[in-house]
Amino acid sequence: MRYKRIILLVLFLAALLGLLEWSGMRANFNAEYIHRLLEENLWRGLAIYIVLFCIGNLLHIPGWIFLAAAVLALGKVWGGMVTYVAATLSCVITYFVIRLIGGDFLHEIRNRYARRILQILDSHPVTCISSLRVVFQTMPTINYALALSGVGFRPYLLGTLIGLPLPITLYCLFFDYLARVLHWQ
Template identity: 30%
Template sequence: MSKIKKLLLLTSIVAVAAIIINIIGVDQIFSVDQLKQMLNENKLLAIVVFCLVFSAANLLYIPGFLFVAAPVSLFSVREAFVIVYIACIVCSSISYYFVSFFGNDLLRTFDNRLSRWAFENIDKRPIFSVIVLRTLMQTTPALNYTLSLSGIKFSNYILGSMIGLIIPIFIYCAIFALILNNNYVF
């Protein structure tokens, strides 16, 4: 299968899934209360399920704020940070492997001045590039897809993701703690 066909197939799968989710209202199924209940019942199993649900939701463009609000409403900011951080790393890894399946370096086949400039910068400093992008865009599905199709090595992708997600996730957790009036902020 040609790279263009693979890109079209990937785009079609994501678009159809997003349309179905919007029509059915799957994003309404996940409420903060349901996620809180799941996290309270069996913490270890809940964290594993939380990571998988967060990953699936991210792949399907379901808003991620629910996934930050639930742990913050139950735990301190530090504990919520760890849970959300783990979920983001798992999510980023799953996205990388899922999307890379359709073409690890697919975007490099598009030859224009902007793409050449972007790939030259990513190739020069791959970890730094991912750190900056993650700090600015966190686990935005479009970023996950783009990085996964850029030909970047997984080791650079995940190391940059791990470093770049620290500050924004902590900020999100702290803001949600203030919004939710969490009594045990730190």
Template identity: 50%
Template sequence: MNPTDTASPAPRPWRRLAAVLLLLALLWAVFEFTGLRARINPQALRDGFAQHSVWGFVAFTALFALGNLIQLPGWIFLASAVLALGPVWGALATFCAALVSCVVTFFVVRAFGANALRELPGPLARRLFARLDAHPIRSVALLRLVFQTVPAMNYALALSGLRFRDYLLGTLIGLPGPVFVYAAFFDTLAGWMGWTLR
């Protein structure tokens, strides 16, 4: 084997990670400098639902997906949906939008970064990926229970080489519980604070 063949793949994971970071920085800059990021707030999202429920949901889902890519916290979307639709429908709308968001993040990040994290050297990475490979669906489900749709976790899972099927099934299993719990919490909080619902 040619010695240059073994040396050339080394920087590839770092280049892929750099491509992902550049993409996320560009998306953030577009959102920030166009003023769109400042317009994504609970009142604006709630007004979107009030004006037209179907198109409001489509816009809500698209903004959730884009917001997840630029590190916007998911509670903004959940609180908005609960205030606009109530705890049950708000939770259902948020779950559907969050699922779409997780799928979009997976494919966008995977397209640019492939399985860059799995290619990184080191015993710690090998141990982590061995655990993930042993129980991929359960691992994703447990991560969703704790971290829900935290963008950094979505990026890491997309770059881990995890199969999409396992990613999706783990998300479907682990995400509904926290979404409905937080929806009930926001509904109770809104009642305590006297915020107008629906």
């Protein structure tokens, strides 16, 4: 069956979402909870923050929620550094999970536009991935597409490491500014 891997991927994500809903963990995917967690116990909070970021990325929860919470709890410098590490780990875990289940499914697509995009990605993977990270950061759809594209892990990681610092820095400055203007704690 041609779409077996994609069906398995959808079933896996549905099961993960169902497990989070059933366990009550889904309610923890908000900036207030993460902020409180980081303030109460830094090391435990950081570990849970990274786990939530990784699960959130798999389930298409926007990364800015995690970044905002980290900036508000830890400040723009430490919040940005923690987010950079968590975002990178999140992208790596998403890559391996999606690749394990979905393989390089996008190479089976016969559409000429899709084939052309994959050729560009294959010829300049680090440049393409770092550019995508600058524009879309840790957007789960991009992570899924890159994992399913067949791009190797090394260029995926390198492009991610190169592309994430700029948008994370800009978001940190933005959330820090908002916190000061709106007098958030």
